[in-house]
Amino acid sequence: MEPFLLVLQFLADPYNLFIIAAGTLVGLIVGALPGLGSVILIALMLPFVVRMDPTTGIALCAIVYCATTYGGSITAILINTPGTPAAAMTTFDGFPMAQKGEAGRALGIATFSSAIGGILGILVMIVATPLLARVAYHFGPAEFFALAVFGMSMLASISGNSMVKNFIGGAFGLLLATVGTDLTTGIERFTFGQADLYEGIAVVQIMIGIFAGGELLRQATQTKVKRELVAEGVTKLPSLQDFKAIWRTVLRATGIGTFIGILPAEGGKVAAMIAYNEEMRWSKHKDQFGKGAIEGLAAPEAANNAATGGTMVPTLALGIPGGGSTAIILTAMLILGLRPGPALFAEQPDLLAGIFGAMLGANICFLIYGMVGAKFFSRITLIPTTILWPCVICLAALGAFSLQQSMFDVGVMVFFAILGFFLNRHGFAPAPIVMGLILGELIETSLKQSYLIYDGNLWAILQQPIALVFLLLSVVGICGPLIAKALGAWRANQAALPTGNDE
Amino acid sequence: MSHPAHRTIDRTRLIEALVVMAFAVVLFAVTFSFKKVPPILAQGIQPTVFPRAILAIMFGLGVIQAVTALRPSAEELEMLKPKGPIPLIVVLTAALLIGFVALMPVIGTFPALVLFLPALSLLWGERRWRLMALSFAGFAGFVYLLFRLIMNVPLP
Numbered sequence: 001m002e003p004f005l006l007v008l009q010f011l012a013d014p015y016n017l018f019i020i021a022a023g024t025l026v027g028l029i030v031g032a033l034p035g036l037g038s039v040i041l042i043a044l045m046l047p048f049v050v051r052m053d054p055t056t057g058i059a060l061c062a063i064v065y066c067a068t069t070y071g072g073s074i075t076a077i078l079i080n081t082p083g084t085p086a087a088a089m090t091t092f093d094g095f096p097m098a099q100k101g102e103a104g105r106a107l108g109i110a111t112f113s114s115a116i117g118g119i120l121g122i123l124v125m126i127v128a129t130p131l132l133a134r135v136a137y138h139f140g141p142a143e144f145f146a147l148a149v150f151g152m153s154m155l156a157s158i159s160g161n162s163m164v165k166n167f168i169g170g171a172f173g174l175l176l177a178t179v180g181t182d183l184t185t186g187i188e189r190f191t192f193g194q195a196d197l198y199e200g201i202a203v204v205q206i207m208i209g210i211f212a213g214g215e216l217l218r219q220a221t222q223t224k225v226k227r228e229l230v231a232e233g234v235t236k237l238p239s240l241q242d243f244k245a246i247w248r249t250v251l252r253a254t255g256i257g258t259f260i261g262i263l264p265a266e267g268g269k270v271a272a273m274i275a276y277n278e279e280m281r282w283s284k285h286k287d288q289f290g291k292g293a294i295e296g297l298a299a300p301e302a303a304n305n306a307a308t309g310g311t312m313v314p315t316l317a318l319g320i321p322g323g324g325s326t327a328i329i330l331t332a333m334l335i336l337g338l339r340p341g342p343a344l345f346a347e348q349p350d351l352l353a354g355i356f357g358a359m360l361g362a363n364i365c366f367l368i369y370g371m372v373g374a375k376f377f378s379r380i381t382l383i384p385t386t387i388l389w390p391c392v393i394c395l396a397a398l399g400a401f402s403l404q405q406s407m408f409d410v411g412v413m414v415f416f417a418i419l420g421f422f423l424n425r426h427g428f429a430p431a432p433i434v435m436g437l438i439l440g441e442l443i444e445t446s447l448k449q450s451y452l453i454y455d456g457n458l459w460a461i462l463q464q465p466i467a468l469v470f471l472l473l474s475v476v477g478i479c480g481p482l483i484a485k486a487l488g489a490w491r492a493n494q495a496a497l498p499t500g501n502d503e
Numbered sequence: 504m505s506h507p508a509h510r511t512i513d514r515t516r517l518i519e520a521l522v523v524m525a526f527a528v529v530l531f532a533v534t535f536s537f538k539k540v541p542p543i544l545a546q547g548i549q550p551t552v553f554p555r556a557i558l559a560i561m562f563g564l565g566v567i568q569a570v571t572a573l574r575p576s577a578e579e580l581e582m583l584k585p586k587g588p589i590p591l592i593v594v595l596t597a598a599l600l601i602g603f604v605a606l607m608p609v610i611g612t613f614p615a616l617v618l619f620l621p622a623l624s625l626l627w628g629e630r631r632w633r634l635m636a637l638s639f640a641g642f643a644g645f646v647y648l649l650f651r652l653i654m655n656v657p658l659p
Contacts, residue, residue, distance in 0.1 A: 051654065164568050168523055171561040175530070175554060182550040185540045189550055190533065213600070220596040223627040386629035390620045391642045397604060398612070398646060402656040410604050418597050425586070426519055444553045451547050 006353030007126065011361055016354070019056060020361035023063035027362070028369055030064070031071020032377045033388065037084035038068035038325040040215060043207045044392070046332055047399035050204075054336045055351045059358035061329045066308050066362040069268055070114040070370065071377065073301055077106045078378045086268030086304035089276045093289065093296035100292055108238045109246065109294050110301045111370035117254045117302030118363035121309030124258045126356050132317035133342045139318075141449035142461040146470035148443045151320040153474035154263060155432045156481050163481060166432045169423070173436020174443065176201055184448060196408040203331055203437060205400045205412040210430045211324075212396040213417020218424065219389050237371070246298040249279055257303030261310020267323030268304035268311075275303030309359065316340050316352065319442065324431045327438050513572040515586055520568035527562040531555060592626065599623050612658040616643055 010016055030041045042061050049057035072084030077094035090110065097106035139147070152174075155166040179190045180200030191197040238246075253275035260271035279299035280289045289296045311322025312329075319340040321327035333340055338348065345352060369377075400413040420430055447458075454460035461467050534551045603619040620639040629635060650656045 048649075048654070164564050164571070168561060168564045168568070171557050171564065174557045175561070178554045178557070184548075185545050185550045187538050187540060187550040189537055189554060190530070216600070217593050217596055220593045220627065221590050223592070384629065384634075386624045386627040387634065387638045389627075390623040391638070393600065393623075394603075394616060394620065394642070394646070397600075397607075398650055398656075398658065401607075401658070402650060402654060405657060407604070407608055407659065410607070414600055414604050417600065421593070421597075425589075426515075447553070448546065448548050456547055 004126065006349055007357040007360065010353045010357035016357065017361065019060060020063055020358055020365055023060050024067040024362045024365040024369060027064035027067025028071040028366060028377055029380055031068035031084055032074050032380045033383065034075055034081045034381065036392070037072065038065045039328065040212045041068055042325055042328045043211045044396055044399055046204045046207070046328065047402045049332050050335045050403070054338060055354040057336060058329065058333060058351065059354040061332055062312070062355045062359045063362040065325045065329070066118055066305070066359050067366050069305055069308050070111070070118070070366045073110040073114060074107065074374060074377045075381045077110060078103060079381055086272055088269065089272040089300035090297060092276065093293050096290070096292035097297065102292070105238065105242070106297060107370070107374045109242060109297050111367060112238055113246065113250050113298040113301040114305040115363050115367040116250050117257055118305035118308060119360065120254045121258045121261065121306030122356065122359045122363065125309035125312050129313050129317045130345055132313060133345045136318055137342045138466065141446040141453060142464045142467040143470070144442060145446035145450055145461060146467035147318060147320060148439045148446065150470040150474045150477065151439055152435065153477035155435060156478045162427055165428050169428045169432035170436040173433040174440040176206065176437050177440020178444070196406065202409050202412050204335070204403060205409045206416045206437065207328055207331065207434060208396045208400050209413035209416030210420035210433065212392060213413060214420025214424055214430060216389050216393045217417065217421035219385055223385060242294060246294055249295045249298045250302040252278065253299040253302035254306040257306030258310040261307030261322055262313045268307040271303040271307035272300035275299040305363070312355070312359070316344065316355070321435065321438055324434060327434045330438055513575045516572035517569055520565045520572055523568065524562055524565035527558045527565060531558045595626055596623065599626065608659045613643060616646065
C-alpha cells in the first residue's frame with residue numbers, strides 16, 4: 001500500500017499538479033508535430049532537466065513521455081501522419097474513420113483507449129517495479145553483466161531494421177562508451193589528445209545530435225510535403241455501444257503493451273504493431289480492419305500507452321532502458337546522481353512516487369486535454385516545418401552548449417547530427433547506438449568486477465543461475481528472429497512446391 | 504544500366520560492410536597506442552581488452568554483412584532500390600548548421616541566430632517574410648528569456 005500512498009501524496013501537491021498540467025500540454029503539442037516525438041523532446045529537455053530538482057526533472061521527463069505518445073494519435077487520425085512512430089498503426093483505422101466523417105468518434109476512442117491503457121500500464125509498473133527491484137537485490141556483477149548482454153541481445157528483434165545493422169549500431173554505441181579515461185587504470189582511450197574527451201564523450205550532446213540533428217537533415221528532404229486536415233478535431237465521447245465493442249480489445253492490448261514495454265529495447269511502436277495484429281487475428285470481422293474498425297484503432301492506442309509504463313519497469317528497477325525515450329530518462333537520472341536499481345527504492349521512495357504519480361497524472365490530464373482541446377492540437381500540426389525546425393535545431397545547439405558552456409560540445413552535437421543522418425540513410429537506427437552507449441559502462445565494469453571475483457575465470461559467470469538464465473535468454477533473443485525467419489522461408493517454400501493434385 | 508533484379512551483389516550493403524570492417528581495423532590499430540599498465544594496476548584486464556573485443560565483434564558483423572551482400576536472397580534482390588545521391592538541400596542544411604556553430608563564438612549567439620534562422624527557412628522554401636520575422640523574433644526573445652534570464656547561461 002505504501003507506494004500508492006506516496007503517489008497520492010505527490011498528486012496532492014499543487015506545484016506537482018502544475019508540473020503535470022504544463023508538461024502534459026507541452027508533450028501533447030510536441031506529440032502532435034510530425035517528426036518530433038518523445039525521444040527528441042526529452043533529449044532537448046535534458047540540459048534543463050539536469051538543473052532541476054531530481055524528482056521534478058525526472059517526473060517531467062516521464063510526463064512528456066506519456067503525453068507525446070498520446071499526442072501522436074491526433075495527427076495520425078486527422079492528417080494520416082503519425083506524430084510519433086508509436087502512432088503509426090493508428091493511421092490504419094483512425095484516418096479512414098476521419099475520412100468517413102467520424103473524426104470526433106475516432107479521437108474519442110483513441111483518447112479513452114490511450115488513457116485506460118496508460119493508467120493500467122502504470123498500475124502494473126507501480127506493482128512490478130519494486131518486485132523486480134527486490135529480485136535485483138540478489139544481483140552481483142555477473143548478473144548485471146548478463147542482464148546488460150540480454151538488453152543488447154534484444155536489439156536483434158527491433159522491428160523494421162536489419163538485425164546485423166542493429167548489432168553494428170549497438171557495438172558502435174559500446175565503443176563510444178569507452179572513449180575517455182579508463183576509470184580502473186587511468187589510461188586514455190580514443191581521446192586522440194583532445195582534453196575535452198578525457199572525461200568521456202558527451203552523452204547528452206550525442207543524443208541531441210543523433211536524434212534532433214539527424215531528424216533536421218531528414219526533414220530537409222521533406223520540405224515540400226503539404227499537410228491537410230481532413231476534418232476538424234472535436235472529440236466526441238465514445239458511446240456505450242463503442243465501449244462494449246472495445247473493452248476487451250483495450251484490456252488485451254494493455255496486457256500486450258505492458259509486456260512488450262518491459263522487454264528491453266522494445267517500445268510503443270512494436271507494442272502497437274503486435275496489438276493490432278493480435279486484434280485482427282481475434283476479430284470476427286477482419287475485413288473491416290484498415291477501413292475504420294474501432295477495435296483496430298483502440299488496440300494500438302491502448303498498447304502504445306501501456307508500453308510507456310512497461311518500459312519504465314526495467315529502467316527503474318535494473319537500470320536497463322526499455323526504449324529510446326527511457327534511455328534518455330536513464331541518462332538524466334545518472335547525470336543527476338541517481339543510480340537506478342534496488343538502492344533507488346530504499347533511498348529515494350519520493351522520487352519513485354514522483355515518477356509514478358506524474359505518469360498517472362499525465363494520463364488523466366491528457367484525457368481531459370484530449371476531450372476539450374483536440375481541435376487546438378490538430379491545428380498545431382499545420383505549423384510549417386520551415387519555421388519549426390530552424391527553431392528546434394537552434395534550441396538543440398544552445399542546449400548542448402549550456403550544459404558545460406563548451407563549444408566543443410556543440411561541435412560533438414553537429415558531428416553526430418550529420419553522422420546520424422548518414423547512418424539512418426543506410427538503415428542504422430539511432431536507438432541501438434544509444435542502447436550501447438548507455439549499457440557500455442555497465443557491461444565493462446561488471447565484466448571487470450566478475451573477472452576479479454572469479455579470479456580470472458569468466459566461465460564462472462555461467463555458474464550463477466540468474467546470470468545463466470539471462471545469457472540463455474540472450475541466445476534465444478538473438479536466435480529467435482533467425483529461426484522465425486528460416487521457418488517462414490521454409491513454409492513459403494513448402495507452399496510453393498507443386499502438390500500431387502496439381503497435375 | 505543494369506536492373507537491380509539482375510544484379511547478384513548488393514553493392515550498397517557490401518560497401519557499408521567494408522566501411523564497418525575498415526573502421527574496426529583502424530580503431531583496433533589505434534588501441535595499440537594505448538599505454539600499458541602493470542597487471543596489478545589493471546586488475547587483470549588491460550584497458551585495451553574491452554574496446555578490442557567490441558571491435559572484433561564489429562569486424563565479425565561486418566563480415567556477416569559482406570557475405571549476405573555477396574549472396575542476397577531473391578526477396579532482398581526484389582527490394583533493392585538504388586540510392587540516389589544525397590539531396591543538395593541536405594548538404595546545404597548541414598553547411599548552414601556548421602556555419603551557425605562556427606559563427607556563434609565569433610559574432611555572438613544572437614547575431615548568429617538572426618543570420619541562421621531566416622537563412623535555413625529561406626533555403627527550405629519559406630517566403631512569408633512577416634511570418635518569419637514574427638516567429639524568429641519571438642523565438643530569439645524566448646531564447647534570451649530561457650538561457651540568459653532563467654538559466655543564467657553565459658551564451659557566446
